[in-house]
Amino acid sequence: MRDVVTGTPGVLEVSGLSIARDGKVLLDVPHLCLDGPGPTLILGPNGAGKSLLLRCLHGLIQPDRGRVCQNGVVLNAGHKARQAMVFQSPVLLRRSVAANLDFVLKRQSMPRALRKRRIEALLAEGGLDGKARQPARSLSGGEAQRLAILRALALDPETLFLDEPTSALDPSATQMIERMVLRASTRGVRIVMVTHDIGQARRLASDIVMMQAGYVVEHGAARRVLETPESDDSRRYLAGGLVT
Amino acid sequence: MLIWWYIVQGFAAEFNQALSLILNGDAELWAIVLLSLRVSIFAVLISAVIGMPIGAALAVARFPGRRVMIILVNALMGFPPVVVGLLVYLMLSRSGPLGVLELLYTPTAMIIAQVVLVTPIMAALTRQVVEMLAEEYSEQLRSLGVSRLASVPVLLWDARLALVTALLAGFGRAIAEVGAVIIVGGNINHVTRVMTTTIALETSKGNLALALALGVILIGLAVVVNAMVSTLTLRAEREGLRHA
Ligand SMILES: Nc1ncnc2c1ncn2[C@@H]1O[C@H](COP(=O)(O)OP(=O)(O)O)[C@@H](O)[C@H]1O
Ligand SMILES: [Mg+2]
Numbered sequence: 001m002r003d004v005v006t007g008t009p010g011v012l013e014v015s016g017l018s019i020a021r022d023g024k025v026l027l028d029v030p031h032l033c034l035d036g037p038g039p040t041l042i043l044g045p046n047g048a049g050k051s052l053l054l055r056c057l058h059g060l061i062q063p064d065r066g067r068v069c070q071n072g073v074v075l076n077a078g079h080k081a082r083q084a085m086v087f088q089s090p091v092l093l094r095r096s097v098a099a100n101l102d103f104v105l106k107r108q109s110m111p112r113a114l115r116k117r118r119i120e121a122l123l124a125e126g127g128l129d130g131k132a133r134q135p136a137r138s139l140s141g142g143e144a145q146r147l148a149i150l151r152a153l154a155l156d157p158e159t160l161f162l163d164e165p166t167s168a169l170d171p172s173a174t175q176m177i178e179r180m181v182l183r184a185s186t187r188g189v190r191i192v193m194v195t196h197d198i199g200q201a202r203r204l205a206s207d208i209v210m211m212q213a214g215y216v217v218e219h220g221a222a223r224r225v226l227e228t229p230e231s232d233d234s235r236r237y238l239a240g241g242l243v244t
Numbered sequence: 245m246l247i248w249w250y251i252v253q254g255f256a257a258e259f260n261q262a263l264s265l266i267l268n269g270d271a272e273l274w275a276i277v278l279l280s281l282r283v284s285i286f287a288v289l290i291s292a293v294i295g296m297p298i299g300a301a302l303a304v305a306r307f308p309g310r311r312v313m314i315i316l317v318n319a320l321m322g323f324p325p326v327v328v329g330l331l332v333y334l335m336l337s338r339s340g341p342l343g344v345l346e347l348l349y350t351p352t353a354m355i356i357a358q359v360v361l362v363t364p365i366m367a368a369l370t371r372q373v374v375e376m377l378a379e380e381y382s383e384q385l386r387s388l389g390v391s392r393l394a395s396v397p398v399l400l401w402d403a404r405l406a407l408v409t410a411l412l413a414g415f416g417r418a419i420a421e422v423g424a425v426i427i428v429g430g431n432i433n434h435v436t437r438v439m440t441t442t443i444a445l446e447t448s449k450g451n452l453a454l455a456l457a458l459g460v461i462l463i464g465l466a467v468v469v470n471a472m473v474s475t476l477t478l479r480a481e482r483e484g485l486r487h488a
Contacts (some may be wrong), residue, residue: 003417058387060383060387078247084387084388085387087383087384091380091383093381093398093402094402094403094483094484095402103388103398104388105308107388107389107390134425135482135483135484136484137483137484138483138484151388155388155389239451
């Protein structure tokens, strides 16, 4: 369980994780433990397997081998974790903004009065007050992504995955989302977020996972990885060079 | 337009008569209109109840023979109505398997024929819309912990505008249909005379006034149905409910 009082996020640990397709290794992560105090940012070139890793951690893809533990509990089909995921382009239901949130609250059998209050609080958190009745699909890109994050938070997750949530957004929309992510992190939600934006990693990360061709080439405290990367791949990626 | 003018000139007397039939609320005329509406509305509703679950199942469920069933449903959609009429006639005629029910030449027989014609349309359109939506939603819904079965009502609700459009398209097809209905209904005065069959019969008898009056009403209905479809499509676009 995550510690609500101190707001310390729980621990997410993978071991022996591997996926291969047609003889090609897509993902090979012998061991990775995410137990830092703040957000983990995953960086790496296109096709490095960042999305694949996120999907494995979230249980959307079954790996060929390996297991994922959240707070020491092995996650599998029988044991559903309290996790949520925000995708690169938000998939919103064709309903009002409020109904998108109500959808997940209802599934937790929350009584109506409570749901109403929770929706109001969430909308305020995402700066969407006054948009409750607007069709969700008519929101702007930034608003839509904020709603997607709110809907994920409505699940009250222990771990929140975000796959390049700001890659299609302008700086001010990006900033709003980064603030939401940091607030969630402070409340004790473990954040695991993929980004292509090194500046974003600098702003948010407490630790950084560098990926390359299906492998984790480096994992460490954000400052250390950004300033003195140990692997050649990380160095080249951070220098903006082409990684082959 | 010019052609219309010539027709109106040439049959001015008949046109005046037709208009007076409509405006004076001719009992025979309106009985025919009401029966048409009753038969087609019933048929479309029954078709929806049968066809939509079939369409949704074909879109979401994975079972052997699914592809074959999809091809079959699509093929049924293009079935010639006259042949459908003939088959229903054979089923319902005295020596047919359902002959004991004595349904031939009743409104019920016409409803059955229209249900056979419209159900494949409902199933095919439903499958198309729900499958597209399922593709878009599937990962997000799984991430939110919604099972495949539980996703069906979500998909149907979010496809609601497209499904209403399908309903209207089915009604348009049913109300304008002649071939099947004339075979199983028989166009019996005061019993099974609907708009299309009456137009066919009265025109051949030279009673153009009644045929014209019904033609005007039928066109009016088509315009109303099309206007409703356009309105729904516009609204769908505005609220971002489109599926493609
Ligand atoms: N379901 C899958 N089946 C086969 N290959 C896949 C699948 N999903 C992703 N891949 C491959 O895995 C590699 C990593 O993809 P991805 O995780 O999306 O990269 P990124 O780091 O850009 O997010 C790519 O080469 C991709 O083609
Ligand atoms: Mg990716």
